[in-house]
Amino acid sequence: MDRWLLSLTTGYLTVILRGSLPQLETIATLLVLLLVALVAFWQSRNVHNLAHLHTVAGLLLALMLGMMAGALVIVSEISRKEGLAEHFKQSRTLTFTITEIPRQQDDFIQLQGVWQTATRRYLLRLNWYDAPPQVTPRAGQTWRLKVKLRAPQGPRNQGGFFYHRYLLGERIDALGSIDSGVVLESNTQLRQRIYEKLQSLQLESNLAGVVPALLLGERQHLRDEDWFVLQRTGLAHLIAISGLHLALVAAGLFALSRYLLPLFYRRRSQREQANMLPLALLISLSGSLCYAYLAGFATATLRAWLMVAVVLLHKLVRTRTSAGRILLRAGTLVMLLQPLAPLQIGFWLSIGAVAAILLMQWRWTPIQGRLRGLRMLWRLELFLTLALWPLTLMWFGGLAMLAPLTNLLVVPIVSFWTLPLLFFSALSLSFYGLSSWLTEIALWPLEQLWPALTELAEAPWQWLDQSEINSVMLTLMVLVAALLPVALRVRTALIAVTVLGYYIFDTPRLYQPQLVLHILDVEQGSAMVLERYGRALLVDTAVQYQHGGSMAERVILPFLRARKLTPELAFISHTDADHRGGYQVLQQHYPQLSWFGASTQYPCVSGQQGNWQGVRWQVLHPQQVGDNSANNDSCVISFQLDEFTLLYPGDIEQKAEQQLLAQLAPLAATVLVLPHHGSKSSSSRLFLQTVSPQLAVISRGRNNPYKQPHRSVLERLTELKIQVLDTARGGQISIYTDGYKWTAEQPWQASGRAWFDRDN
Numbered sequence: 128m129d130r131w132l133l134s135l136t137t138g139y140l141t142v143i144l145r146g147s148l149p150q151l152e153t154i155a156t157l158l159v160l161l162l163v164a165l166v167a168f169w170q171s172r173n174v175h176n177l178a179h180l181h182t183v184a185g186l187l188l189a190l191m192l193g194m195m196a197g198a199l200v201i202v203s204e205i206s207r208k209e210g211l212a213e214h215f216k217q218s219r220t221l222t223f224t225i226t227e228i229p230r231q232q233d234d235f236i237q238l239q240g241v242w243q244t245a246t247r248r249y250l251l252r253l254n255w256y257d258a259p260p261q262v263t264p265r266a267g268q269t270w271r272l273k274v275k276l277r278a279p280q281g282p283r284n285q286g287g288f289f290y291h292r293y294l295l296g297e298r299i300d301a302l303g304s305i306d307s308g309v310v311l312e313s314n315t316q317l318r319q320r321i322y323e324k325l326q327s328l329q330l331e332s333n334l335a336g337v338v339p340a341l342l343l344g345e346r347q348h349l350r351d352e353d354w355f356v357l358q359r360t361g362l363a364h365l366i367a368i369s370g371l372h373l374a375l376v377a378a379g380l381f382a383l384s385r386y387l388l389p390l391f392y393r394r395r396s397q398r399e400q401a402n403m404l405p406l407a408l409l410i411s412l413s414g415s416l417c418y419a420y421l422a423g424f425a426t427a428t429l430r431a432w433l434m435v436a437v438v439l440l441h442k443l444v445r446t447r448t449s450a451g452r453i454l455l456r457a458g459t460l461v462m463l464l465q466p467l468a469p470l471q472i473g474f475w476l477s478i479g480a481v482a483a484i485l486l487m488q489w490r491w492t493p494i495q496g497r498l499r500g501l502r503m504l505w506r507l508e509l510f511l512t513l514a515l516w517p518l519t520l521m522w523f524g525g526l527a528m529l530a531p532l533t534n535l536l537v538v539p540i541v542s543f544w545t546l547p548l549l550f551f552s553a554l555s556l557s558f559y560g561l562s563s564w565l566t567e568i569a570l571w572p573l574e575q576l577w578p579a580l581t582e583l584a585e586a587p588w589q590w591l592d593q594s595e596i597n598s599v600m601l602t603l604m605v606l607v608a609a610l611l612p613v614a615l616r617v618r619t620a621l622i623a624v625t626v627l628g629y630y631i632f633d634t635p636r637l638y639q640p641q642l643v644l645h646i647l648d649v650e651q652g653s654a655m656v657l658e659r660y661g662r663a664l665l666v667d668t669a670v671q672y673q674h675g676g677s678m679a680e681r682v683i684l685p686f687l688r689a690r691k692l693t694p695e696l697a698f699i700s701h702t703d704a705d706h707r708g709g710y711q712v713l714q715q716h717y718p719q720l721s722w723f724g725a726s727t728q729y730p731c732v733s734g735q736q737g738n739w740q741g742v743r744w745q746v747l748h749p750q751q752v753g754d755n756s757a758n759n760d761s762c763v764i765s766f767q768l769d770e771f772t773l774l775y776p777g778d779i780e781q782k783a784e785q786q787l788l789a790q791l792a793p794l795a796a797t798v799l800v801l802p803h804h805g806s807k808s809s810s811s812r813l814f815l816q817t818v819s820p821q822l823a824v825i826s827r828g829r830n831n832p833y834k835q836p837h838r839s840v841l842e843r844l845t846e847l848k849i850q851v852l853d854t855a856r857g858g859q860i861s862i863y864t865d866g867y868k869w870t871a872e873q874p875w876q877a878s879g880r881a882w883f884d885r886d887n
Contacts, residue, residue, distance in 0.1 A: 679709020
């Protein structure tokens with residue numbers, strides 16, 4: 128059966144991850160093979176051949192069924208998207224039931240819940256900006272809201288986090304903003320009531336945000352500095368309720384049940400005859416399910432519980448099953464209940480973690496002796512940390528070098544001290560003093576360790592950035608080759624091949640003469656990267672958000688790491704937040720970077736020019752020295768390589784365009800980044816005719832409130848037969864040129880990619 132299950136799963140994953148419906152040729156080929164197998168099965172009289180043909184036919188049929196299941200999921204999801212698209216970009220009133228604890232921020236409240244229409248049930252995530260002070264939404268309530276919905280999309284850039292895929296995996300159908308609302312029903316969920324009681328404890332600890340994170344999966348109260356420490360020390364996984372937490376709860380309840388259940392039998396003979404194992408396993412399974420409920424049945428938590436449940440059920444029915452089969456069944460069950468789980472990074476991390484655990488159990492003998500449980504936990508944490516390092520590096524952009532050591536120290540504290548005491552604290556919430564005391568005791572060990580962890584997190588030597596990984600990995604591979612128990616000539620040959628391979632694959636980019644211009648997708652803002660010889664020049668740094676975070680952290684830094692670029696020179700066109708927001712972040716990460724323009728020591732002024740990696744740059748505007756604060760004082764910069772020119776005009780409007788025309792500035796360009804994101808106040812006909820670009824690029828956010836680009840600008844571009852590329856329709860734009868010929872592409876454009884990347 129498991130072979131057929133593997134074939135079924137393979138067919139499903141092939142379609143879902145490939146991102147398109149199966150081709151008719153593929154289906155026809157499988158049908159022909161199945162028909163041949165069935166005919167041979169019918170005509171064969173050899174028992175041995177019959178068994179093989181039966182197996183082949185079953186595998187082919189399972190593969191086809193898996194592909195059909197994947198195709199049905201894709202068709203269903205596309206249908207859901209198309210059904211909701213008609214509600215975008217317009218205000219509407221709807222009845223909304225809040226299903227998650229609201230997330231409170233300084234300037235908005237984020238709500239997640241369900242909108243039930245006559246035909247479908249949609250999951251929405253809505254932001255309520257500047258909500259009235261008396262508004263206190265709670266999970267379980269039903270509201271009548273006036274909202275404006277938009278597609279569940281996000282930035283698309285190389286090295287970046289694909290928010291739209293995350294939303295799809297979470298089954299969130301639409302995002303939106305709330306204009307007004309009124310409560311219809313005031314029912315409140317149990318999770319909400321527990322959350323409010325936890326908040327009423329008014330803990331003085333700086334780590335108070337850990338309490339709702341570990342008990343309810345609510346991480347909104349963790350401070351930015353806490354997140355920094357957790358990430359840089361490799362402990363962030365402890366705050367996300369996952370398989371580790373559920374397994375600890377299940378194991379703790381199982382051990383407690385095995386100890387307490389015999390006490391219900393007075394006679395020793397009754398205790399010996401009673402089989403406590405099934406009941407203990409059921410209690411363990413039920414308790415871990417309750418914990419998953421407290422965590423809100425979040426996608427990752429439910430996925431982890433399903434895997435734990437499969438293992439416990441195998442124990443319950445007492446079947447001897449190999450580790451690989453258990454993993455296969457657990458993964459299939461997850462995909463059955465969460466069809467889009469394979470699109471999420473967390474799914475593969477979970478699969479990898481479970482596979483590593485099963486491999487460890489298979490290859491290594493159990494630990495015996497004193498502190499057996501603690502030593503097994505240490506071994507598990509060390510093995511998981513090292514086994515998942517490649518995935519962590521690929522998806523999170525760096526490695527905490529001391530993560531194995533910090534995990535060996537902190538994981539047992541959280542597992543055997545903090546988490547159990549927090550559960551007792553939650554059970555005693557009706558007794559304010561006792562609950563508060565238990566919570567403080569639970570956090571005490573972490574508070575003692577936190578100063579040392581903070582100092583460790585701030586030490587640059589222990590954080591391995593993705594841009595530095597190649598040289599470190601080369602050193603490690605050379606050391607491994609040198610220590611192998613083989614002949615000296617073999618070790619020498621392996622070291623030579625390793626070093627030669629590294630330079631063959633990594634060095635050519637440092638001698639690549641081609642100029643590549645990347646206009647990044649930073650939503651409503653601007654950021655451009657010029658790349659040549661493994662170096663980078665930056666123009667604008669996108670937006671910084673009032674509630675924390677910036678596009679420099681989310682997009683620009685991951686992009687530079689993914690391309691292995693070292694920035695040398697940077698410009699900020701003017702002081703608007705959507706152009707200079709990431710200045711401080713980038714300045715902190717690259718202190719050697721030379722800056723020109725707004726907020727720097729060298730504001731832009733006409734006449735400034737220079738040469739960067741053979742590319743000539745020249746500032747054309749403004750004419751007078753200032754602070755580049757107004758739109759019409761934006762830096763207008765021309766970048767030229769031989770016969771190819773790009774013009775970057777910032778947010779200038781028609782007044783500044785007229786000044787440039789009057790001064791006979793050299794505006795002719797091959798590529799033009801449209802001024803002010805395509806606003807109607809810019810891109811006059813005469814300006815476009817003078818620049819005469821072959822390509823116009825629009826950097827803007829989809830569904831932006833400014834209605835950019837304006838229809839009149841697009842009409843002028845069409846009349847002048849200027850090709851247009853838009854970051855909001857396809858993401859990052861990359862232009863390649865040798866100084867004479869050029870090509871442009873959008874590597875994440877939906878039309879050339881999977882169904883889950885399509886635009887709405």
